Amino acid sequence: MILMVIELSDFLSRVESVQYTIFTQKFHSSVHKTLKKNNGILKKTDNNNYWVSFNSVNDAIQCALEVRHKFKYVTPKHKSFSRRLQMALTVSNKAETSSFTTAARLCEMTKDQVVIVEAVRDLYESKNLHAEIDKTLIRVLNPKEEEFLIKLSAYLSNHWANPDVTVRTLGNAFGLSYSQLHTVLIKLVGKTPNKVIKDYKLHKALELLYLRDGSISKIADKIGFSSPSYFSHCFLKKYGVRPSKYLQQHAV
Known part of the structure:
Protein backbone atom coordinates (compact mmCIF):
# COMPACT_ATOMS: atom_id res chain seq x y z
CA MET A 1 0.00 0.00 0.00
CA ILE A 2 1.20 3.51 -0.85
CA LEU A 3 0.69 6.32 1.64
CA MET A 4 0.59 10.00 0.70
CA VAL A 5 0.60 13.11 2.85
CA ILE A 6 -0.57 16.38 1.30
CA GLU A 7 0.28 19.49 3.29
CA LEU A 8 -0.36 23.19 2.89
CA SER A 9 2.95 23.86 4.55
CA ASP A 10 2.57 27.50 5.64
CA PHE A 11 1.01 27.47 9.10
CA LEU A 12 0.34 31.20 8.88
CA SER A 13 -3.43 31.54 9.17
CA ARG A 14 -4.18 35.23 9.29
CA VAL A 15 -7.70 36.57 9.41
CA GLU A 16 -8.84 35.42 6.02
CA SER A 17 -10.20 37.69 3.33
CA VAL A 18 -12.83 36.49 0.88
CA GLN A 19 -10.07 35.61 -1.57
CA TYR A 20 -8.40 33.32 0.95
CA THR A 21 -11.72 31.69 1.76
CA ILE A 22 -12.38 31.09 -1.92
CA PHE A 23 -8.90 29.58 -2.25
CA THR A 24 -9.55 27.22 0.64
CA GLN A 25 -12.86 26.10 -0.82
CA LYS A 26 -11.40 25.62 -4.29
CA PHE A 27 -8.35 23.77 -3.04
CA HIS A 28 -10.25 21.29 -0.88
CA SER A 29 -12.84 20.71 -3.57
CA SER A 30 -10.08 20.05 -6.11
CA VAL A 31 -8.23 17.64 -3.80
CA HIS A 32 -11.34 15.64 -2.94
CA LYS A 33 -12.27 15.27 -6.62
CA THR A 34 -8.73 14.19 -7.50
CA LEU A 35 -8.59 11.65 -4.66
CA LYS A 36 -11.90 10.15 -5.74
CA LYS A 37 -10.81 10.00 -9.38
CA ASN A 38 -7.60 8.17 -8.45
CA ASN A 39 -9.12 5.79 -5.87
CA GLY A 40 -7.48 7.45 -2.89
CA ILE A 41 -8.70 6.34 0.52
CA LEU A 42 -8.86 9.31 2.88
CA LYS A 43 -7.55 8.37 6.33
CA LYS A 44 -7.31 11.76 8.02
CA THR A 45 -7.77 15.41 7.11
CA ASP A 46 -7.98 18.92 8.50
CA ASN A 47 -7.79 22.37 6.95
CA ASN A 48 -4.12 21.98 6.02
CA ASN A 49 -3.36 18.27 5.74
CA TYR A 50 -4.49 15.05 4.06
CA TRP A 51 -3.40 11.51 4.89
CA VAL A 52 -4.33 9.21 2.02
CA SER A 53 -3.68 5.57 1.13
CA PHE A 54 -3.68 3.90 -2.28
CA ASN A 55 -3.79 0.26 -3.27
CA SER A 56 -2.18 1.11 -6.61
CA VAL A 57 1.15 2.89 -6.97
CA ASN A 58 0.02 4.16 -10.39
CA ASP A 59 -3.02 5.80 -8.81
CA ALA A 60 -0.83 7.37 -6.11
CA ILE A 61 1.69 8.86 -8.56
CA GLN A 62 -1.04 10.10 -10.91
CA CYS A 63 -2.94 11.65 -8.01
CA ALA A 64 0.14 13.49 -6.75
CA LEU A 65 0.86 14.89 -10.22
CA GLU A 66 -2.74 16.02 -10.69
CA VAL A 67 -2.92 17.72 -7.28
CA ARG A 68 0.36 19.47 -8.04
CA HIS A 69 -0.85 20.59 -11.47
CA LYS A 70 -4.21 21.89 -10.24
CA PHE A 71 -2.78 23.75 -7.25
CA LYS A 72 -1.48 26.63 -9.34
CA TYR A 73 -4.92 27.20 -10.86
CA VAL A 74 -6.65 27.66 -7.51
CA THR A 75 -3.88 29.72 -5.89
CA PRO A 76 -4.39 33.50 -5.58
CA LYS A 77 -1.88 35.43 -7.61
CA HIS A 78 -1.25 38.31 -5.19
CA LYS A 79 2.19 38.49 -3.56
CA SER A 80 0.93 38.31 0.03
CA PHE A 81 -0.33 34.76 -0.49
CA SER A 82 2.43 32.43 0.67
CA ARG A 83 0.97 28.94 1.19
CA ARG A 84 2.97 26.19 -0.48
CA LEU A 85 1.87 22.72 -1.39
CA GLN A 86 4.02 19.79 -0.25
CA MET A 87 3.45 16.07 -0.90
CA ALA A 88 5.35 12.97 0.17
CA LEU A 89 4.74 9.34 -0.74
CA THR A 90 6.05 6.31 1.08
CA VAL A 91 5.32 2.60 1.33
CA SER A 92 3.22 1.46 4.27
CA ASN A 93 4.70 -0.86 6.85
CA LYS A 94 2.77 -2.70 9.53
CA ALA A 95 2.53 0.48 11.64
CA GLU A 96 0.52 2.65 9.26
CA THR A 97 0.43 5.66 11.57
CA SER A 98 4.21 5.60 11.83
CA SER A 99 4.50 5.52 8.03
CA PHE A 100 2.17 8.51 7.72
CA HIS A 130 8.75 1.33 -20.11
CA ALA A 131 8.18 4.31 -17.83
CA GLU A 132 10.36 6.25 -15.44
CA ILE A 133 9.55 8.81 -12.78
CA ASP A 134 9.78 12.33 -14.21
CA LYS A 135 12.46 13.80 -11.97
CA THR A 136 11.60 17.35 -13.04
CA LEU A 137 8.24 16.92 -11.29
CA ILE A 138 9.00 14.40 -8.53
CA ARG A 139 12.08 14.21 -6.31
CA VAL A 140 13.20 10.67 -5.45
CA LEU A 141 14.89 10.49 -2.07
CA ASN A 142 17.53 7.83 -1.62
CA PRO A 143 17.58 5.99 1.75
CA LYS A 144 20.32 8.19 3.22
CA GLU A 145 18.48 11.37 2.25
CA GLU A 146 15.23 10.02 3.66
CA GLU A 147 16.92 9.05 6.92
CA PHE A 148 18.62 12.44 7.21
CA LEU A 149 15.38 14.40 6.76
CA ILE A 150 13.50 12.24 9.26
CA LYS A 151 16.28 12.60 11.83
CA LEU A 152 16.48 16.34 11.19
CA SER A 153 12.76 16.74 11.80
CA ALA A 154 12.98 14.68 15.00
CA TYR A 155 16.00 16.62 16.25
CA LEU A 156 14.38 20.01 15.71
CA SER A 157 11.13 18.78 17.23
CA ASN A 158 12.98 17.69 20.37
CA HIS A 159 15.34 20.67 20.71
CA TRP A 160 13.57 23.76 19.30
CA ALA A 161 13.11 25.26 22.78
CA ASN A 162 16.78 24.86 23.68
CA PRO A 163 18.56 28.24 23.47
CA ASP A 164 21.88 26.42 23.12
CA VAL A 165 20.95 24.82 19.79
CA THR A 166 23.35 26.20 17.21
CA VAL A 167 24.68 25.27 13.81
CA ARG A 168 27.59 23.58 15.59
CA THR A 169 25.39 21.46 17.87
CA LEU A 170 23.23 20.53 14.89
CA GLY A 171 26.28 19.46 12.92
CA ASN A 172 27.61 17.49 15.88
CA ALA A 173 24.29 15.65 16.19
CA PHE A 174 24.79 14.34 12.65
CA GLY A 175 28.56 13.98 12.74
CA LEU A 176 28.98 16.59 10.01
CA SER A 177 31.29 19.55 9.62
CA TYR A 178 29.75 22.94 8.89
CA SER A 179 30.52 22.70 5.18
CA GLN A 180 29.07 19.18 4.97
CA LEU A 181 25.94 20.23 6.88
CA HIS A 182 25.55 23.33 4.72
CA THR A 183 25.83 21.30 1.53
CA VAL A 184 23.28 18.66 2.48
CA LEU A 185 20.76 21.19 3.87
CA ILE A 186 20.94 23.39 0.78
CA LYS A 187 20.43 20.30 -1.39
CA LEU A 188 17.51 18.79 0.54
CA VAL A 189 15.90 21.64 2.48
CA GLY A 190 16.95 24.62 0.39
CA LYS A 191 18.16 26.59 3.43
CA THR A 192 21.39 27.28 5.29
CA PRO A 193 21.85 25.59 8.67
CA ASN A 194 21.19 28.83 10.57
CA LYS A 195 18.00 29.50 8.63
CA VAL A 196 16.76 25.93 9.20
CA ILE A 197 17.07 26.41 12.97
CA LYS A 198 15.62 29.92 13.01
CA ASP A 199 12.68 29.10 10.74
CA TYR A 200 11.75 26.07 12.83
CA LYS A 201 11.78 28.17 16.01
CA LEU A 202 9.65 30.85 14.35
CA HIS A 203 7.19 28.21 13.19
CA LYS A 204 6.84 27.04 16.79
CA ALA A 205 6.47 30.64 17.93
CA LEU A 206 3.66 31.09 15.44
CA GLU A 207 1.88 28.05 16.85
CA LEU A 208 2.29 29.37 20.41
CA LEU A 209 0.93 32.78 19.42
CA TYR A 210 -2.00 31.19 17.62
CA LEU A 211 -2.77 29.13 20.73
CA ARG A 212 -2.30 32.15 23.03
CA ASP A 213 0.34 30.21 24.95
CA GLY A 214 2.00 33.08 26.80
CA SER A 215 2.96 36.68 26.15
CA ILE A 216 5.21 37.73 23.27
CA SER A 217 8.19 38.12 25.60
CA LYS A 218 7.60 34.71 27.18
CA ILE A 219 7.26 33.07 23.78
CA ALA A 220 10.46 34.76 22.58
CA ASP A 221 12.26 33.39 25.64
CA LYS A 222 10.67 29.95 25.26
CA ILE A 223 11.96 29.49 21.72
CA GLY A 224 15.43 30.68 22.65
CA PHE A 225 15.57 34.21 21.20
CA SER A 226 17.84 36.69 22.97
CA SER A 227 15.24 39.47 23.20
CA PRO A 228 11.57 40.16 22.34
CA SER A 229 12.62 42.93 19.94
CA TYR A 230 14.90 40.60 17.96
CA PHE A 231 12.16 37.96 17.94
CA SER A 232 9.67 40.54 16.64
CA HIS A 233 12.12 41.59 13.92
CA CYS A 234 12.67 37.99 12.77
CA PHE A 235 8.95 37.19 12.92
CA LEU A 236 8.11 40.24 10.80
CA LYS A 237 10.79 39.36 8.27
CA LYS A 238 9.48 35.80 7.88
CA TYR A 239 5.72 36.28 8.09
CA GLY A 240 5.22 39.91 7.06
CA VAL A 241 3.47 40.83 10.31
CA ARG A 242 4.68 41.65 13.82
CA PRO A 243 3.73 39.26 16.64
CA SER A 244 1.61 41.97 18.28
CA LYS A 245 -0.32 42.54 15.06
CA TYR A 246 -0.80 38.82 14.57
CA LEU A 247 -2.35 38.57 18.03
CA GLN A 248 -4.69 41.46 17.20
CA GLN A 249 -5.77 39.73 14.01
CA HIS A 250 -6.63 36.62 16.01
CA ALA A 251 -8.21 38.28 19.00
CA VAL A 252 -10.73 36.03 20.73
Missing part, protein backbone atom coordinates in the same frame (compact mmCIF):
# COMPACT_ATOMS: atom_id res chain seq x y z
CA THR A 101 4.24 10.35 10.32
CA THR A 102 7.36 9.64 8.28
CA ALA A 103 5.72 11.08 5.16
CA ALA A 104 4.56 14.13 7.13
CA ARG A 105 8.11 14.75 8.32
CA LEU A 106 9.39 14.56 4.77
CA CYS A 107 6.74 17.12 3.76
CA GLU A 108 7.81 19.35 6.59
CA MET A 109 11.51 19.38 5.78
CA THR A 110 12.01 19.00 2.03
CA LYS A 111 12.29 21.91 -0.39
CA ASP A 112 10.75 19.91 -3.24
CA GLN A 113 7.01 20.04 -3.88
CA VAL A 114 6.59 16.30 -4.44
CA VAL A 115 8.95 13.71 -2.96
CA ILE A 116 8.84 9.93 -2.98
CA VAL A 117 11.08 7.34 -1.38
CA GLU A 118 13.05 4.89 -3.51
CA ALA A 119 10.70 2.03 -2.63
CA VAL A 120 7.80 3.89 -4.26
CA ARG A 121 9.87 4.61 -7.37
CA ASP A 122 10.98 0.99 -7.63
CA LEU A 123 7.42 -0.25 -7.25
CA TYR A 124 6.16 2.20 -9.89
CA GLU A 125 8.86 1.28 -12.39
CA SER A 126 8.30 -2.45 -11.80
CA LYS A 127 4.63 -1.95 -12.68
CA ASN A 128 5.48 0.20 -15.70
CA LEU A 129 8.43 -1.38 -17.46
Whole structure:
Protein backbone atom coordinates (compact mmCIF):
# COMPACT_ATOMS: atom_id res chain seq x y z
CA MET A 1 0.00 0.00 0.00
CA ILE A 2 1.20 3.51 -0.85
CA LEU A 3 0.69 6.32 1.64
CA MET A 4 0.59 10.00 0.70
CA VAL A 5 0.60 13.11 2.85
CA ILE A 6 -0.57 16.38 1.30
CA GLU A 7 0.28 19.49 3.29
CA LEU A 8 -0.36 23.19 2.89
CA SER A 9 2.95 23.86 4.55
CA ASP A 10 2.57 27.50 5.64
CA PHE A 11 1.01 27.47 9.10
CA LEU A 12 0.34 31.20 8.88
CA SER A 13 -3.43 31.54 9.17
CA ARG A 14 -4.18 35.23 9.29
CA VAL A 15 -7.70 36.57 9.41
CA GLU A 16 -8.84 35.42 6.02
CA SER A 17 -10.20 37.69 3.33
CA VAL A 18 -12.83 36.49 0.88
CA GLN A 19 -10.07 35.61 -1.57
CA TYR A 20 -8.40 33.32 0.95
CA THR A 21 -11.72 31.69 1.76
CA ILE A 22 -12.38 31.09 -1.92
CA PHE A 23 -8.90 29.58 -2.25
CA THR A 24 -9.55 27.22 0.64
CA GLN A 25 -12.86 26.10 -0.82
CA LYS A 26 -11.40 25.62 -4.29
CA PHE A 27 -8.35 23.77 -3.04
CA HIS A 28 -10.25 21.29 -0.88
CA SER A 29 -12.84 20.71 -3.57
CA SER A 30 -10.08 20.05 -6.11
CA VAL A 31 -8.23 17.64 -3.80
CA HIS A 32 -11.34 15.64 -2.94
CA LYS A 33 -12.27 15.27 -6.62
CA THR A 34 -8.73 14.19 -7.50
CA LEU A 35 -8.59 11.65 -4.66
CA LYS A 36 -11.90 10.15 -5.74
CA LYS A 37 -10.81 10.00 -9.38
CA ASN A 38 -7.60 8.17 -8.45
CA ASN A 39 -9.12 5.79 -5.87
CA GLY A 40 -7.48 7.45 -2.89
CA ILE A 41 -8.70 6.34 0.52
CA LEU A 42 -8.86 9.31 2.88
CA LYS A 43 -7.55 8.37 6.33
CA LYS A 44 -7.31 11.76 8.02
CA THR A 45 -7.77 15.41 7.11
CA ASP A 46 -7.98 18.92 8.50
CA ASN A 47 -7.79 22.37 6.95
CA ASN A 48 -4.12 21.98 6.02
CA ASN A 49 -3.36 18.27 5.74
CA TYR A 50 -4.49 15.05 4.06
CA TRP A 51 -3.40 11.51 4.89
CA VAL A 52 -4.33 9.21 2.02
CA SER A 53 -3.68 5.57 1.13
CA PHE A 54 -3.68 3.90 -2.28
CA ASN A 55 -3.79 0.26 -3.27
CA SER A 56 -2.18 1.11 -6.61
CA VAL A 57 1.15 2.89 -6.97
CA ASN A 58 0.02 4.16 -10.39
CA ASP A 59 -3.02 5.80 -8.81
CA ALA A 60 -0.83 7.37 -6.11
CA ILE A 61 1.69 8.86 -8.56
CA GLN A 62 -1.04 10.10 -10.91
CA CYS A 63 -2.94 11.65 -8.01
CA ALA A 64 0.14 13.49 -6.75
CA LEU A 65 0.86 14.89 -10.22
CA GLU A 66 -2.74 16.02 -10.69
CA VAL A 67 -2.92 17.72 -7.28
CA ARG A 68 0.36 19.47 -8.04
CA HIS A 69 -0.85 20.59 -11.47
CA LYS A 70 -4.21 21.89 -10.24
CA PHE A 71 -2.78 23.75 -7.25
CA LYS A 72 -1.48 26.63 -9.34
CA TYR A 73 -4.92 27.20 -10.86
CA VAL A 74 -6.65 27.66 -7.51
CA THR A 75 -3.88 29.72 -5.89
CA PRO A 76 -4.39 33.50 -5.58
CA LYS A 77 -1.88 35.43 -7.61
CA HIS A 78 -1.25 38.31 -5.19
CA LYS A 79 2.19 38.49 -3.56
CA SER A 80 0.93 38.31 0.03
CA PHE A 81 -0.33 34.76 -0.49
CA SER A 82 2.43 32.43 0.67
CA ARG A 83 0.97 28.94 1.19
CA ARG A 84 2.97 26.19 -0.48
CA LEU A 85 1.87 22.72 -1.39
CA GLN A 86 4.02 19.79 -0.25
CA MET A 87 3.45 16.07 -0.90
CA ALA A 88 5.35 12.97 0.17
CA LEU A 89 4.74 9.34 -0.74
CA THR A 90 6.05 6.31 1.08
CA VAL A 91 5.32 2.60 1.33
CA SER A 92 3.22 1.46 4.27
CA ASN A 93 4.70 -0.86 6.85
CA LYS A 94 2.77 -2.70 9.53
CA ALA A 95 2.53 0.48 11.64
CA GLU A 96 0.52 2.65 9.26
CA THR A 97 0.43 5.66 11.57
CA SER A 98 4.21 5.60 11.83
CA SER A 99 4.50 5.52 8.03
CA PHE A 100 2.17 8.51 7.72
CA THR A 101 4.24 10.35 10.32
CA THR A 102 7.36 9.64 8.28
CA ALA A 103 5.72 11.08 5.16
CA ALA A 104 4.56 14.13 7.13
CA ARG A 105 8.11 14.75 8.32
CA LEU A 106 9.39 14.56 4.77
CA CYS A 107 6.74 17.12 3.76
CA GLU A 108 7.81 19.35 6.59
CA MET A 109 11.51 19.38 5.78
CA THR A 110 12.01 19.00 2.03
CA LYS A 111 12.29 21.91 -0.39
CA ASP A 112 10.75 19.91 -3.24
CA GLN A 113 7.01 20.04 -3.88
CA VAL A 114 6.59 16.30 -4.44
CA VAL A 115 8.95 13.71 -2.96
CA ILE A 116 8.84 9.93 -2.98
CA VAL A 117 11.08 7.34 -1.38
CA GLU A 118 13.05 4.89 -3.51
CA ALA A 119 10.70 2.03 -2.63
CA VAL A 120 7.80 3.89 -4.26
CA ARG A 121 9.87 4.61 -7.37
CA ASP A 122 10.98 0.99 -7.63
CA LEU A 123 7.42 -0.25 -7.25
CA TYR A 124 6.16 2.20 -9.89
CA GLU A 125 8.86 1.28 -12.39
CA SER A 126 8.30 -2.45 -11.80
CA LYS A 127 4.63 -1.95 -12.68
CA ASN A 128 5.48 0.20 -15.70
CA LEU A 129 8.43 -1.38 -17.46
CA HIS A 130 8.75 1.33 -20.11
CA ALA A 131 8.18 4.31 -17.83
CA GLU A 132 10.36 6.25 -15.44
CA ILE A 133 9.55 8.81 -12.78
CA ASP A 134 9.78 12.33 -14.21
CA LYS A 135 12.46 13.80 -11.97
CA THR A 136 11.60 17.35 -13.04
CA LEU A 137 8.24 16.92 -11.29
CA ILE A 138 9.00 14.40 -8.53
CA ARG A 139 12.08 14.21 -6.31
CA VAL A 140 13.20 10.67 -5.45
CA LEU A 141 14.89 10.49 -2.07
CA ASN A 142 17.53 7.83 -1.62
CA PRO A 143 17.58 5.99 1.75
CA LYS A 144 20.32 8.19 3.22
CA GLU A 145 18.48 11.37 2.25
CA GLU A 146 15.23 10.02 3.66
CA GLU A 147 16.92 9.05 6.92
CA PHE A 148 18.62 12.44 7.21
CA LEU A 149 15.38 14.40 6.76
CA ILE A 150 13.50 12.24 9.26
CA LYS A 151 16.28 12.60 11.83
CA LEU A 152 16.48 16.34 11.19
CA SER A 153 12.76 16.74 11.80
CA ALA A 154 12.98 14.68 15.00
CA TYR A 155 16.00 16.62 16.25
CA LEU A 156 14.38 20.01 15.71
CA SER A 157 11.13 18.78 17.23
CA ASN A 158 12.98 17.69 20.37
CA HIS A 159 15.34 20.67 20.71
CA TRP A 160 13.57 23.76 19.30
CA ALA A 161 13.11 25.26 22.78
CA ASN A 162 16.78 24.86 23.68
CA PRO A 163 18.56 28.24 23.47
CA ASP A 164 21.88 26.42 23.12
CA VAL A 165 20.95 24.82 19.79
CA THR A 166 23.35 26.20 17.21
CA VAL A 167 24.68 25.27 13.81
CA ARG A 168 27.59 23.58 15.59
CA THR A 169 25.39 21.46 17.87
CA LEU A 170 23.23 20.53 14.89
CA GLY A 171 26.28 19.46 12.92
CA ASN A 172 27.61 17.49 15.88
CA ALA A 173 24.29 15.65 16.19
CA PHE A 174 24.79 14.34 12.65
CA GLY A 175 28.56 13.98 12.74
CA LEU A 176 28.98 16.59 10.01
CA SER A 177 31.29 19.55 9.62
CA TYR A 178 29.75 22.94 8.89
CA SER A 179 30.52 22.70 5.18
CA GLN A 180 29.07 19.18 4.97
CA LEU A 181 25.94 20.23 6.88
CA HIS A 182 25.55 23.33 4.72
CA THR A 183 25.83 21.30 1.53
CA VAL A 184 23.28 18.66 2.48
CA LEU A 185 20.76 21.19 3.87
CA ILE A 186 20.94 23.39 0.78
CA LYS A 187 20.43 20.30 -1.39
CA LEU A 188 17.51 18.79 0.54
CA VAL A 189 15.90 21.64 2.48
CA GLY A 190 16.95 24.62 0.39
CA LYS A 191 18.16 26.59 3.43
CA THR A 192 21.39 27.28 5.29
CA PRO A 193 21.85 25.59 8.67
CA ASN A 194 21.19 28.83 10.57
CA LYS A 195 18.00 29.50 8.63
CA VAL A 196 16.76 25.93 9.20
CA ILE A 197 17.07 26.41 12.97
CA LYS A 198 15.62 29.92 13.01
CA ASP A 199 12.68 29.10 10.74
CA TYR A 200 11.75 26.07 12.83
CA LYS A 201 11.78 28.17 16.01
CA LEU A 202 9.65 30.85 14.35
CA HIS A 203 7.19 28.21 13.19
CA LYS A 204 6.84 27.04 16.79
CA ALA A 205 6.47 30.64 17.93
CA LEU A 206 3.66 31.09 15.44
CA GLU A 207 1.88 28.05 16.85
CA LEU A 208 2.29 29.37 20.41
CA LEU A 209 0.93 32.78 19.42
CA TYR A 210 -2.00 31.19 17.62
CA LEU A 211 -2.77 29.13 20.73
CA ARG A 212 -2.30 32.15 23.03
CA ASP A 213 0.34 30.21 24.95
CA GLY A 214 2.00 33.08 26.80
CA SER A 215 2.96 36.68 26.15
CA ILE A 216 5.21 37.73 23.27
CA SER A 217 8.19 38.12 25.60
CA LYS A 218 7.60 34.71 27.18
CA ILE A 219 7.26 33.07 23.78
CA ALA A 220 10.46 34.76 22.58
CA ASP A 221 12.26 33.39 25.64
CA LYS A 222 10.67 29.95 25.26
CA ILE A 223 11.96 29.49 21.72
CA GLY A 224 15.43 30.68 22.65
CA PHE A 225 15.57 34.21 21.20
CA SER A 226 17.84 36.69 22.97
CA SER A 227 15.24 39.47 23.20
CA PRO A 228 11.57 40.16 22.34
CA SER A 229 12.62 42.93 19.94
CA TYR A 230 14.90 40.60 17.96
CA PHE A 231 12.16 37.96 17.94
CA SER A 232 9.67 40.54 16.64
CA HIS A 233 12.12 41.59 13.92
CA CYS A 234 12.67 37.99 12.77
CA PHE A 235 8.95 37.19 12.92
CA LEU A 236 8.11 40.24 10.80
CA LYS A 237 10.79 39.36 8.27
CA LYS A 238 9.48 35.80 7.88
CA TYR A 239 5.72 36.28 8.09
CA GLY A 240 5.22 39.91 7.06
CA VAL A 241 3.47 40.83 10.31
CA ARG A 242 4.68 41.65 13.82
CA PRO A 243 3.73 39.26 16.64
CA SER A 244 1.61 41.97 18.28
CA LYS A 245 -0.32 42.54 15.06
CA TYR A 246 -0.80 38.82 14.57
CA LEU A 247 -2.35 38.57 18.03
CA GLN A 248 -4.69 41.46 17.20
CA GLN A 249 -5.77 39.73 14.01
CA HIS A 250 -6.63 36.62 16.01
CA ALA A 251 -8.21 38.28 19.00
CA VAL A 252 -10.73 36.03 20.73
